Amino acid sequence: MNSFNTKSIALAGLLSFGFAGQQNAVAAETENENASKPNFIVIFADDLGYGDLGIFGHPTIKTPHLDKMAAEGQKWTSFYVAAPVCTPSRAGLLTGRLPIRSGMCSDKRRVLFPDSNGGLPQSEITIAKALKGNGYATAAVGKWHLGHKSPHLPTDHGFDSYYGIPYSNDMDKVEKTDHFTLADNERYQAYNVPLMRDKEIIERPADQRTITKRYTEEAVSKIKSLKDGPFFIYLAHSLPHIPLFRSEEFKDVSLAGFYGDVIEEIDWSVGQILKTLKEEGLDENTLVIFTSDNGPWHTFKTHGGTAGLLRGAKGGTFEGGMREPTVFRWPGKLKKGVVMDMATTMDLLPTFCKLSGTELPDDRVFDGFDISPLMFGTGKSERDLVIYYRGAQVYAIRKGDYKAHFITQNEYGSQTAHPITNPPTEIKNARTVENPPLLYNVNIDPSEKFNIAEEHPEVIAEIRKVLEEHLAGIEPVENQLEK
Numbered sequence: 001m002n003s004f005n006t007k008s009i010a011l012a013g014l015l016s017f018g019f020a021g022q023q024n025a026v027a028a029e030t031e032n033e034n035a036s037k038p039n040f041i042v043i044f045a046d047d048l049g050y051g052d053l054g055i056f057g058h059p060t061i062k063t064p065h066l067d068k069m070a071a072e073g074q075k076w077t078s079f080y081v082a083a084p085v086c087t088p089s090r091a092g093l094l095t096g097r098l099p100i101r102s103g104m105c106s107d108k109r110r111v112l113f114p115d116s117n118g119g120l121p122q123s124e125i126t127i128a129k130a131l132k133g134n135g136y137a138t139a140a141v142g143k144w145h146l147g148h149k150s151p152h153l154p155t156d157h158g159f160d161s162y163y164g165i166p167y168s169n170d171m172d173k174v175e176k177t178d179h180f181t182l183a184d185n186e187r188y189q190a191y192n193v194p195l196m197r198d199k200e201i202i203e204r205p206a207d208q209r210t211i212t213k214r215y216t217e218e219a220v221s222k223i224k225s226l227k228d229g230p231f232f233i234y235l236a237h238s239l240p241h242i243p244l245f246r247s248e249e250f251k252d253v254s255l256a257g258f259y260g261d262v263i264e265e266i267d268w269s270v271g272q273i274l275k276t277l278k279e280e281g282l283d284e285n286t287l288v289i290f291t292s293d294n295g296p297w298h299t300f301k302t303h304g305g306t307a308g309l310l311r312g313a314k315g316g317t318f319e320g321g322m323r324e325p326t327v328f329r330w331p332g333k334l335k336k337g338v339v340m341d342m343a344t345t346m347d348l349l350p351t352f353c354k355l356s357g358t359e360l361p362d363d364r365v366f367d368g369f370d371i372s373p374l375m376f377g378t379g380k381s382e383r384d385l386v387i388y389y390r391g392a393q394v395y396a397i398r399k400g401d402y403k404a405h406f407i408t409q410n411e412y413g414s415q416t417a418h419p420i421t422n423p424p425t426e427i428k429n430a431r432t433v434e435n436p437p438l439l440y441n442v443n444i445d446p447s448e449k450f451n452i453a454e455e456h457p458e459v460i461a462e463i464r465k466v467l468e469e470h471l472a473g474i475e476p477v478e479n480q481l482e483k
């Protein structure tokens with residue numbers, strides 16, 4: 001890791017100067033090195049759909065800050081996550097690896113629960129741990145969901161500080177009333193979810209009515225206190241995952257109802273972050289990325305979002321489950337515009353390492369690639385594949401324009417096939433092995449309406465080979481979600 005390199009430089013300095021001079025030289029060298037390293041902020045919404053932002057086509061949710069962020073930076077239209085549900089998606093983002101490699105996905109329990117004992121293993125290297133070794137200050141704010149017991153908490157995984165809820169905001173439900181009624185009555189006490197600072201519980205139940213506002217205040221205060229940089233801030237909102245809550249100022253502000261209010265508050269939060277960067281003079285040295293952990297939760301009707309023109313939703317491997325509304329901003333650095341190339345959250349770790357001069361460990365398989373050529377408009381990334389896992393199994397693979405579904409199943413919690421397709425391809429609620437696999441050209445047909453398997457058996461054969469090679473490279477590890 002680069003901490004070693006930094007120390008080596010420091011040691012060389014000590015050998016060649018007098019002691020006072022040595023210290024000054026070392027300090028100056030470290031300062032120079034640090035000044036050239038960019039800050040990184042990742043803003044991660046929970047269960048936000050592909051069609052939920054103004055810039056991604058929502059007709060009644062106003063997101064002026066995200067729209068402006070995209071206009072000043074880049075809108076990414078083919079940006080994916082590592083899994084269609086919370087825990088494995090977050091493991092993929094922070095480690096740059098498919099969750100199957102860290103034991104963070106399962107067919108039996110799809111996410112971690114309050115009674116879970118497992119979590120992200122210490123053997124994994126998170127973005128925070130990698131960057132910390134290269135002189136970065138790190139902070140996690142918001143929902144974690146990678147294990148709420150040590151040694152799985154954020155401060156066990158390279159973050160200097162943590163403020164947030166350790167798992168989903170609908171867990172620890174202690175009242176029987178349905179989520180809709182509880183949300184309408186602002187009954188946050190119905191969810192005995194803890195709010196933590198580092199490893200201590202500081203509030204229980206967390207008052208979720210002000211949670212977005214408080215995460216924002218924490219992130220703003222971190223930017224101010226860490227402004228001498230470099231820093232990495234991971235701001236993972238716990239909303240718009242149900243139950244919905246919003247602060248007083250955002251009640252009934254949106255034409256899109258309660259869900260719209262929640263998104264408009266998150267948009268306000270983005271505005272606060274960007275405003276702070278500007279005020280602190282950090283604009284041009286800070287890459288900010290906004291995306292979501294998985295698609296909208298369709299079961300919750302108007303309290304869930306929309307995947308727009310994409311088929312499917314949270315929990316499933318059609319595009320709506322795993323393709324996310326994504327915006328990058330880094331004034332003066334990014335090539336402004338729309339990026340349609342494929343990229344994933346797993347690409348962030350190798351990309352941040354590249355941009356900061358942090359060595360990527362060579363003792364493990366990474367599933368991410370450096371996407372900085374796409375950011376700067378200087379070339380392509382190495383990515384030509386997206387692998388869609390549901391639990392611990394590969395359901396689909398996209399290679400280039402084509403996506404083959406080897407197994408299909410309805411999205412999370414849905415009892416009937418989602419009727420977005422026209423003509424409808426019937427997808428059974430039960431897991432179905434497709435033979436031949438369904439095949440779509442997802443550039444021409446992003447809604448996955450028109451199965452072209454019969455016309456392209458050679459494409460299916462090629463993607464099947466990719467599947468076999470991928471599966472042969474997966475080493476069995478201890479499952480963390482079943483502990």
Ligand code: MG
Nearest residue numbers: 046047086293
């Ligand atoms: Mg989620």
